[in-house]
Amino acid sequence: MTPPGLIYPKMTVIGFGLIGGSIVRAAREHKLVGEVVVVDASPAHRARVEELGLADTVTADVAEGVAGADLVVIATPVLATADVAAIAAAAMKPGATLTDVGSVKAGPAEAMYAAAPAGVHVIPGHPIAGTEHSGPDAGFAELFENRWTILTPKINDDEAYALAVARLSSFWRAIGANVELMDEKHHDLVLAVTSHLPHLIAYTIVGSAADLENVTESEVMKYSAGGFRDFTRIAASDPTMWRDIFVANKDAVLEMLGRFTEDLQAMSRAIRWGDADTLHDHFTRTRAIRRGIVAAGQESAEPNFGRDRGKH
Structure with a gap:
């Protein structure tokens, strides 16, 4: 039976x-x-x-x-x-x-x-x-x-x-x-935006911080506030897995990286010229996106039940 x-x-x-x-x-x-x-x-x-x-x-x-x-x-x-x-x-x-x-x-x-x-x-x-x-x-x-x-x-x-x-x-x-x-190709494009590009950014910014000659490693550890700490968590992911992802999904990742680079340049111009309205509007829009993710229950906080991972 x-x-x-x-x-x-x-x-x-x-x-x-x-x-x-x-x-x-x-x-x-x-x-x-x-x-x-x-x-x-x-x-x-x-x-x-x-x-x-x-x-x-x-x-x-x-x-x-x-x-x-x-x-x-x-x-x-x-x-x-x-x-x-x-x-x-x-x-x-x-x-x-x-x-x-x-x-x-x-x-x-x-x-x-x-x-x-x-x-x-x-x-x-x-x-x-x-x-x-x-x-x-x-x-x-x-x-x-x-x-x-x-x-x-x-x-x-x-x-x-x-x-x-x-x-x-x-x-x-x-x-x-x-x-x-x-559709599998649409999946790869969506994940390039929601997962692959964020991981690439995290790996890069953590590496950049480590390479700064006028900031010591102890200072990076000591003064890691919430934002940088979140980047280090993402950058701690399995390097073999992420190496394979970027090689296998290079076309979609490069397309999203190009778009991100253009947006980053726009933010750079706003900061350089003191364009407070552009910065405020952008931050307001992205905060709304974050709140939508939390409301949908997709925030990837570390679960409390992770304590018992060695058990089944």
Whole structure:
């Protein structure tokens, strides 16, 4: 008899970092999956997953790990998605779903579709949730609550594929996420604005502060007020993940960076010429945007329940 709430009898997660670990913890907590397999290339990560008791099977072998799985989630850095998908898809059973969690969709989606044999449902995805922490202990079950997960399925009339999309959507909703379907290229443009460019700015401004010859490192640490402190939090994110994102989504990021540079130059002119009205109008408009984000429940403050990340 199928237990109530069970969506996937067997789930395999490839890559056990913040997102992969949080998916496993959330699926376990809500009893949405039966057997859980974790695939990770790092011996240290595999050992830690076994210590945590979060998986029924832990392996470094992708093909072995996905065998018989109903859902396979690729949670590796973006540039590794194509190679992992090529191995995973070939070993998956017909009717299974292959998805990912990367912050870039167009390139990885193309690679996943190319790798998948007939009968394997490829549904690229991206949960818009996270912290600056990484590794097996970083995840927690509540990470996706009231956050958006974007799925970028292909458009076709296949009934089995439509059911697979609905099933995956139900899985994400069951762990607390809001689900939106979107074109993959539009996704990459939207995320370039809302996530990728802000991270690039954070990495850059923290680096600029560190390079100032007349400001010591101790002063940067001592006098970090709220604004700069927020930048340092963002800039503490996993460097491998963000390296891959900027390489994979370079066109959209460069377009948004060009627009931002023009806006920054306009602010520079306003400051130089003492144009108080322009500055005030701009700050008023952007404050309203911030208030809208908070009202929508999308403020990414560090959750209190992060204390218990080592548990499931």
